[in-house]
Amino acid sequence: MGIESDLFCSNLVRRFGSNAAVDHVSLDVPAGTFFSILGPSGCGKTTLLRLLAGFDRPDEGDIHIRGARMNDVPPNRRPVNMVFQHLALFPTMSVGDNIGYGLKRQKVPAAERRTRIARVLEQVGLPGMENRNPGELSGGQRQRVALARCLVLEPTLLLLDEPLGALDLKLREQMKIELKHLQKAFGTTFVYITHDQSEAMVMSDQVAVMKDGRFDQVAPPEELYREPATPFVAGFVGDNNRLTGELVAVQDGLAELRLDDGSMVRGRLGQSSPPIGERADLFIRPESLVLGGDALRPDYSALRASVTATLFDGANSRLEADSAGQTLYARLPQDGSAPRLREGAGVQLAWDPMLARVFAPGAV
Incomplete structure (x- = not known):
């Protein structure tokens, strides 16, 4: 357990019948970290969050918050608060009463409640809105009221269960930045559940990618993107092209594959590499693909392809091309350096x- 850990879990298991929704999960979250748990629906992330909150109990393993074992501590006695996707604000209470609800239940004196409510409203960018009704606020403002209601209690951990899922795209993009700023301003440890990789990558200090009740990889966002540990992480985090072939050689950490059309390509070996002669998958990001030409380095891998579509995508063009039945995607800059390519061009x-x-073949 880390000396400055706000959350430490060891070998957590939660079974439902014969299915382990959480399967021997361990994590160590330092104080003041924005920690995200990223995974597809059904991977176990919400079950894990319920264990941390105390709404459910693990069948095996331990949960420690600031060094204290929490397994038998009820939710209302844990130094934890939670923001849900649908916020659960009281519609008949004012903003101030919503925020002060937990303080009132803790029997905090009225004068101190008013001071703390005013301070937290200032911190979340809603000064002077104590007397407003939640129905009068925008979606983003209601989101900040829900956060303020939790943060005013000064929890050790703030658990967030896909809180941006009900917002429209533009507001969701704005709230990602605001959430990150608020987490840094308060210094509270956030544990954030999401299936949206963009949310996890933009906001987090550390991301745990979850699959089938387990963590496939825990790392900073840039490491997840550039150094995926498994084929699932490579396929789930960001866009990737996937080429399958036979592993024919390995030298100095580089693997050479023979694709089904006979083309030879190379890439760095991942953690799970197959024996020579077995099938293997190569992953390459669309932005790492370049158009070939005389200036290509001799060590580059290259494939001949036929353009099937070019799609404008803001700062880039998305190029789709077919190479022996395999669809490849590339991102080309819109700065005039890339040629204009028509459908059917080689x-x-x-x-x-x-x-x-x-990697050795695996589920993506």
């Missing part, structure tokens, strides 16, 4: 092998 798509990862 291209060469190439990449630096150090930017590709090769």
Whole structure:
């Protein structure tokens, strides 16, 4: 257990019949961290959050918050608060009464309640709104009231269960930045549940990618993106091209694959590499693909392809091309450096092998 850990869990298990929704999960979250648990629906992340909150109990393993074992501590006695997706504000109470509800239940004196409510409203950017009704606020303002209601209690952990899921796209993008700023301003440890990789990548200090009740990888966002530990992480975090072939050689950490059309390609070996002669998957990011030409380095891998579509996407164009029945995606800059390509045009798509990862076949 880390000396400055706000949350430490060891080998947590929660079963429902023969199914382990949480399967020997361990984590160590330092104080003041924005920690996200990212995974698809049904992977166990909400069950894990319920264990942390005390709404459910683990079948095995331990939960420690600030060094104290929490397994038998009821939810209302844990130094934890929770923000739900639908916020659960009291519609007939004022903003101030919503925020002060927990303080009132703790029998905090009225004068101190008013001081703390005013202070937290200032901190979340809603000064002077104590007497407003939640129905008069925008979606983003209601979101901040829900956060203020939790943060005013000064919890050790703030648990957030997909709180941005009900917001429209533009507001969701804005709230991602605001949530990160608020977490840093308060210094509270956030444990954030999401299936949206963009939320996790933008806001988090550490991200745990969850699959089938287990953590596939726990790392900072940039490491997850650039150094995926498993084929599932490579396929789930960000866009990736996936090429399958036979592993024919390994030298100096680089694997060489023969694709089904006979093309030879290379990439760095991942943690799970198959034996020579077995099938393997190569993953390469769309932004790592470049259009081939005379200036290509001799160590680059390259495939011949035919353009099937070019799609405008803001700062980039999304190029789709077919290579022997395999669809490849590339991102080309809109700065005039990339040629204008028509459907059916022949291209060469190439990449630096150090930017590709090769794994034994696995679920993506």
